[in-house]
Amino acid sequence: MASERASKKQRELLLFIDGFIKGNNYGPSYREIMRALGYKSVSTVATHVDGLIAKGYLRKADNSARSIQVVSTDIAPTSVDESAHHAWLIDKVGALTQNDADPTVVKTLHDALEILGVTPKQSD
Secondary structure (H helix, E strand, O other): OOOOOOOHHHHHHHHHHHHHHHHHOOOOOHHHHHHHHOOOOHHHHHHHHHHHHHHOOEEEOOOOOOOEEEOOOOOOOOOOOHHHHHHHHHHHHHHHHHOOOOHHHHHHHHHHHHHHOOOOOOOO
């Protein structure tokens, strides 16, 4: 069980990692996370991952690539309006789809939205 509340960015990253692992049966690389979430550097991903490890949401099996494991996705509710957050996520996925992003990343994001019970917009 996670001991501390995750920040908004950490929650976004945690849900992405969880969806990626469920869709691919292995963890995402830091670079895949960076691209999918629109971060400008891998060190930003590392900072958020380390924070989630410290708070008990993630763990690394070892120091090898793709060893991130989700311990808990039990994220405490926040004051953020869920429908607004879902709309934001749907728009992000839609933009990636329109910009010819890596199909694996787009599928993972669609899967993550499905897990959340959010219906993403279908691309034409």
